[in-house]
Amino acid sequence: MSAERPILRSGATLALIAALCTALIAATFQVTAERIAANEKALLEQSLLPVLDGVFYDSALGDSRLVIPPPHALPGNDAAVIYRVYAGQQAAAALFAVTARDGFSGAIRILVGVDVAGKVTGIRILEHRETPGLGDKIDVTRSNWVYQFDGRSIGDPVFSGWAIRGDGGEFDQLTGASVTPRAVIKAMRDTLIYFDAHRAEIFSLPATEEGQ
């Protein structure tokens, strides 16, 4: 009997401390939850806005989210996310969050905006781990490289033109880095082809429920 006592006491102490710690976290969560949710919503809108240049729309950004589970023809082998924006009942543009897996180091997450006519309204790199000083020029804070796609579409240039100049394409390369721009351009091309083939269903499918 006497041997069990310290164990019981230790267990009780641990349980008490665990309860206190849980209470501390719960209280902090209560205080911060509202601000964190607001921050996340603002961040999403802020990240979507730059690829909607020149698009007229009146629907709330981020409300019409469509998740396309794999397998799909979009870049990347995980679920692709599409945000749709509308002007009244009319489709205005679709924003694709896709992943290029063939970058120099790790996945490159790209946001591509395409208006209803199939023209690129902007692209931004959401996340990458390309080499600082070389491949990281795909990031808009480092260079203007991503702007050259604005207004392009899958017919402009034609399929073979969607490559860097060194490969016979129409787009600028980056000094010292060719793997990175190749990956981004290929992802853009495949996104535009997908948009072209699935335009009607992209805008008519119901929004995917939150938490999926």
Next chain:
Amino acid sequence: MTSGGLIERLQHGLWRDNPGLVQLLGLCPLLAVTTTLVNGLGLGVATLMVLTLSNGLVSATRRWIQQEIRIPIYVLIIASLVTCIELIFKAWFPSLDRSLGIFIPLIVTNCAIVARAEVFASRNAIGASLADGISMGSGFALLLMAIGAFRELVGHASILSGLDMITGGEPFNGLALADNGLLLAILPPGAFFSLALAVAAKNVLDRKRLASRKADMPRRMHQSGNAQT
């Protein structure tokens, strides 16, 4: 180790027992996030807060904690505090939180924190433990900032980029001093070089001080007139 006053604790934390420079603890975040001064400041302040609060809590509960379960309890306390700090960063410094990424939750694994709980806070009164947390935390934070500033200056040839993550407002790319920096400093090997330089600099300074004290000693003894050996 004695509890001592705040001044003595600060001397230990900032210089003599600096967690990063001398004890070489918490190197993973130290090497990973110090690409800019602001990143170093962010993680440094977060670590400082966790270390001070965990020292305080460990010291406050030290009389009720049995020896054999003390480590799981330290882990519980530290993990809870880190979760709270992470929530606070997400709520008030969202872009800094994104910039530091996984290294905020990874403060849990910073062995400097559990080391201070075990070595100091579990054996000393609350006041001294808080002072120790502040001193050690500041020592770690200042080292993060120094290495961050050094790598940013050498690597990007700019300073204070990302200051908007703390102050809010427009994105700030830093005060540029030149067009191009030495890329190596921002890459992972640059972190090791920078830390090595910092440790070497500290050792050189310490040795110089020791040498000048030794040089002074015989003279002083002679003056006071009671030299023994």
